Amino acid sequence: MPKKRWQRLLLEASLILAVILGAQYWQTRGLPEGVAPPLVGVLTDGSPARVGAGDTATLVAFWSTWCPVCKAEEGNIVSVAKDHRVISVAMQSGDAATVSKHLKEREIDLPALVDADGRHAANWRVRGVPTHFVVDGAGNIRFRVVGYATTWGLKARLWWAENFPA
Template sequence: MASSRKRIWRWSRDILIALLIFGAWQWWTSKDLVTGPTPPLVGFDLEGQPLSLADLKGRPVLVHFWATWCPVCRLENGSIDAIARDHAVLAVATTSGSAEEVRAYMAQEGLHFPVLLDEEGGLARQWQVSGVPATFVVNRAGDIAWAGQGFSTEIGLRLWLWWAE
């Protein structure tokens, strides 16, 4: 009985340590991301149509910077696509090539979320994104409610969107 309690205590301790390390890592990688009111996010989608974050004001929006060459982004893409079925999502393909190349990648991966093209990385610089993936949750007022860089879980992003409601 005592060894069972010790084992439970060790597991609890190890889980707590892992969560603290993960939280510290999230804080460290996200500390330089833009906060407060959102910078402008205006450009063209993959079909050449104008697309803007301002068009989505009044509801929570997931703004997701990603790249076709990023392996972590590839892991997240399915989650971003699933979230886009229920919530406003504006994804920014940064330094990922031409619209045709990004469109081909999305077709190959079966992705359907709306994408702003950021061929030169200018939009990423405006948002102080130094690496991808970087994700922001924007609340109804147009302020950044949460920002994170690196892998994010679908459940975590959904919780942040719920919180931004």
């Protein structure tokens, strides 16, 4: 392939990467960094939910029953939960009975922290769903992802948070 063609391909790839990184930066602006905000409550299965120092790396996934993108990625979150700690937060999706019914209907075997009034979402400055945070074992937010997230992308971020302390 001629040198000019390689230069053009490299330039185009660089521009695409710049657009992707710029969009990611724009989407995550204003989301918390550093020490994770408190997230304490009871999951739909009755178990306690909390994020903080002393825990293993955790994926905190904000979603809603009415969100089509959340429905498209729910299998990814369930797959991640098989190997990693996940706290699923059902934002503005009704009460515990409504959220539990939704999870059962969708055959999702993953309890959720019900955030009917959006209090937890506001505390984490979540403006839209889905929004994901990877919190390391020391309670620090290591990664923030807004929008559709792949299984391998989430698992890679969790692996990094577990193996490379901040």
